[in-house]
Amino acid sequence: MKDYITTDEWNIIEEGFNPDYHKISESLFSIGNGRMGQRANFEETYSGKTLQGNYIAGIYYPDKTRVGWWKNGYPEYFAKVLNACNWIALEIKVNNEIVDLSTSEVLSFKRILNMKEGYLERETLLRLNNGCVLEIKSTRFYSIVDDECGALKYQITAKNFDGIIHVKSILDGDVKNQDANYGDKFWTQVYQEQIKQQAILTLRTNKTEFDVCTGIETYLVLNGKALENTFEQIQKEKYLASSQTITVKAGDQLSVFKYAANISSENHSKENLVEVCKRTLKNIADKGFAKLLKEQADAWGLKWKTSDILIKGDAKAQQAIRFNIYHLYQTYTGKDVRLNIGPKGFTGEKYGGSTYWDTEAYCVPFYLSTAEQEVSRNLLIYRYRHLPKAIENAEKLGFKNGAALYPMVTMNGEECHNEWEITFEEIHRNGAIAYAIFNYIRYTGDKDYLVDYGLEVLIAIARFWSQRVNWSEQKKRFVILGVTGPNEYENNVNNNWYTNLIASWCLSYATEALAYVEEKAPHVYSALIAKTTFDKITETVRWNEIVENMYYPEDKDLGIVLQQDGYLDKEQMMVRDLDPKHYPIHQNWSWDRILRSCFIKQADVLQGMYFFEDNYDEETLRRNFDFYEARTIHESSLSPCVHSILAAKLGDEKRAYEFYLRTARLDLDDYNNDTQDGLHITSMAGTWMSVVEGFAGMRVRDGYLHFKPMLPEKWESYSFNILFRGFKLNVKVAHDYTIIQNHSIENIKLFVNGSPLLIKAESEKEILSLKKECI
Structure with missing residues (x-):
């Protein structure tokens, strides 16, 4: 765990530059606006360790997968959000020496993410090898008002020297993903143009053929006076730059303004991209940096009015919750039904920026309560639009008759994950899709969604479960074999309790939904029955039989349900007895050792009890919580929040607070030693849940809000x-x-x-x- 971020209620602050932490900070200080985002890379040259990252929502590449051995059903690619054109890049030379924090003496350094107003700021004082001392102050943001635009103000103050400053403003499309499976570059150039202070570069993704036109306009100002444009233009393949030399004296301040637009063929016709880009650039340049920044602050103010959580008496907790809420809204705004929420958002390449079940299980509740209803509805419609692909995914694995298996990882509805224990076995994700429909309707009362979209999805999911179970003659029950539950430190197990539970619930809910739509919208019902060739009598009888006879592993002596068959055969160790030097075990243990251990990566049984808590009395919840919490190592970001919510329900304030702080400061303190790869965006919604559903005890029952408040001891x-x-x-x-x-x-x-x-x-x-x- 690291503790280098200054505690502040509205800002994320790094004071002093530590190159070993720089990639972590690049994640923490990332910016975005739902349409695009970027890591907190330095604008000027940096030769130290860095993960360059600029990302455009919805733009991806199907990178050919790499596996040592192939199985039927494996997808041929892993979809990846792409490192896109770098528009912030500058090369600064002072008296012919390149400014580079990796090779210069950093005299002071401060980086601030202003969450209240939505911008990133940095102040750096450094001494170059030639003795020149200069101060750099940069401010940049992605506008949530003009959401195809970004702006940068970069100021250089000569502290102790007269001489020349050479500024090169760069538009660099010759980029690649560090996680490219074969080292490929994923972009080809379509068009480039430079006129005066403007540069336009259109790039096309290989295979998927998305076009993105990125444009910049660069302006120089010396001591408050605009300089005449005398840029020398530089053109290369996928690269444009404008270079200008300025004479300065000690005390002079040179300001570089860069305005940028990313115009995608997802939102505009390819033929009009350049025209739209130029028009957009003119609009934001005419506004000017100060006005754009004021609009940004005002727009973020409106977001905070509905989404802020105010904590008195605990500055670390306050900073953390705002950090999580801020990054959620930087990642997803709900404006575009084609978009979803990648586990790392716009903050890194890990997980490919694709959609996981995290969205339905963790993010939907957050957006239900903090945004207009359309936002969470669009998350559900995203999955409805992918239903045909989910049916295709199931067909590839041998299922039939319209059964759907939603992908574990996807960009366009196709499965693109290729670890067998995940792709084929972590099928509980289907349940999360159905649960999100239920949760949305329960919260909003929008039963029309069930009529218009939801029932069709529920039928397809229920058909999958109906075919995935089998009858055990020995147990005289239906069983589900060869699965991986939410706890990914157990693979290829039989009768994972959570999976069996969510499967049975899906069948029951689909049956209820059928009856509702048949009664309330008979014409829609008849059309859907015809479309899906649904045999009501045969299929629902089968569903009900499964529900009534599903097998659930348990240990009656301990009074607990079992995570899966044979769990108690493992050597039972407590996390508290594990030497901390082993943390995180996925980085220190062999996979064989992990699979043989009793340690749990994330809430599994407790995930089911969180979803369906009303089915269990308090003592049952407590026994299972105490048993599994002691064995859970929380190396998934999705785990602590569920434990926090259940601990609060059980009145265990101490553990509820500990788990809240762990989930809230997971990235800020780098608990799992992986923040440098990007932030855990989807689990950030769990932080909000820990407060609202945990400490405040908010639930929706029978159309009414219920609260059962508790207050952590440390909070006022x-x-x-x-x-x-x-x-x-x-x-x-x-x-x-x-x-x-x-x-x-x-x-x-x-x-x-x-x-x-x-x-x-x-x-x-x-x-x-x-x-x-x-x-």
Whole structure:
């Protein structure tokens, strides 16, 4: 674990430059706007260790996969979001020496991610080998107002020298992914053009043939006065640059302004990309940097009004929750139904930027409560649009009759993951898709979604489970063999409890959905039955038989369910007894050793009990929580939040807080020694869940909000906003009271600690804590 980020409630601050931490900081200080993003690479030359990364949403390459041995059903490629054209690049020479923090003496360094207003800032004082001392101050952002645009202000102050500063403003499309399986470059040039201070470069992805036109305009200002454009133009394949030399005296300040546009063929016709790029560049250049930055701050202010969580008395916790919320909204805005949320977002190459089940299980709840309903609905429609591909994926594995297996990893609906224990066996992901439909409807009341889209998906998923189970004559039950559950430190197991549970639930929910649509929309129902050739009697009888006779492993002596058959055959060790030098075990142990151990990568049984907690009494939850928590090593970012929520439900404030802090500061403190690869974007939604569903105990039951608040001992109070079925609420929890404000034009009925509460329009209610009431 690392602890080098300064604690601040609204900013992520790095003071002092440590090259060993630079790649971690490149992840932490990443910027984005839902349409595109980039790592916090330096603008000027840097010859030290770095992971260059500029990313455009929806643009990917099917990199031919590398496996030592092939199996039927393996996808031929792993889809990857691409390192795209680098528009921030500058080469700065001072008296003929290249400015490079790796080779210069860094006298002072400060990097700030301003989360409140949405920009990245850096201040650096350095001494070059030639003795020149200069100060660099850079500010850059991706606009969430003009979401195809970015802007950079780069200032150089001559501290102790007269001489020349040579500025080269670069547009570099000759880039590659560091994770390219065969070292290939994925872009070819289509068009380039330079006119005065403007450079335009259109690149096309190999195979997928996406076009992206990137344009920049560069302006120089010396001591507040605009300089005449005397750029020398440089042109190479996939590379354009403009070079200019400026004479300065000690104390002079040279400012470089770069405005950028990334125009994609996903959003515009290929024939018009250059025209649109030029028009966009003119628009933002005419606004100017100051106005663009003001618009950015105002727009982020609006986002924070609905999504902020305010924590009093714990600055580290406050910083962490805002860090997580900020990166979620940098990654996904919900404007485009074709886009989804990669586990690393725009912060790194790991996981390829593809869609995983993380979105449905963790991100949907966050967007349901903090954004307009359309945002979470679009996440569901994304999967609906991929249903034909999910059916194809299942067919490749031998399933039939419209059964669907949604991919573990995808860009376009096709499976593109090729580790057999994941691709073929981690089939519980199908359940997360169905659960998200249920969760969305439960929260919004939008049952029309079931009619228009949801039922068709549920039928296809249920057909998959119906074919994937088999009858065990020995157990006289249906079983599911050869699977990997959420705990990926167990492969090819039989009867993973969570998988069996989610499969059975999917069959029940699909049956309920069929009955609802048949009654409420008979014409839609009839058309769908015909489209899917659904045999209601035969298929639902089979589904019900499976539900009634599903096998669930358990140990009655311990009073727990078993993660899978044979789990107790493993040597039972506690995580607390493991020498910390072994952490993380996936980096220090052989895979054989991991698979033979009892250690759990992430919540597995507890994931199921989180989803369906109302099915279990408190003592059952407690026994299972205590048993599995002691064996869970939390080397998946998705794990601590589930433990935090359940610990809070059980009234275990100490462990709830510990797990909250771990999930919230996972990247800030680099708990798992992997932040340099990129941030854990999807698990960041779990941080929000830990507060709202954990400490505040928010649930939706029978169309009503329920709260069961608790307050961590270290906090004075916390508050958050909730959007729910047209209502906007603010909930504040303190030691002695809870206040719920209804900022809506209608009254709302909800429940606090099981008791009904009516809050009139534009008013609030204060609920005394049980402790205070007793006093």
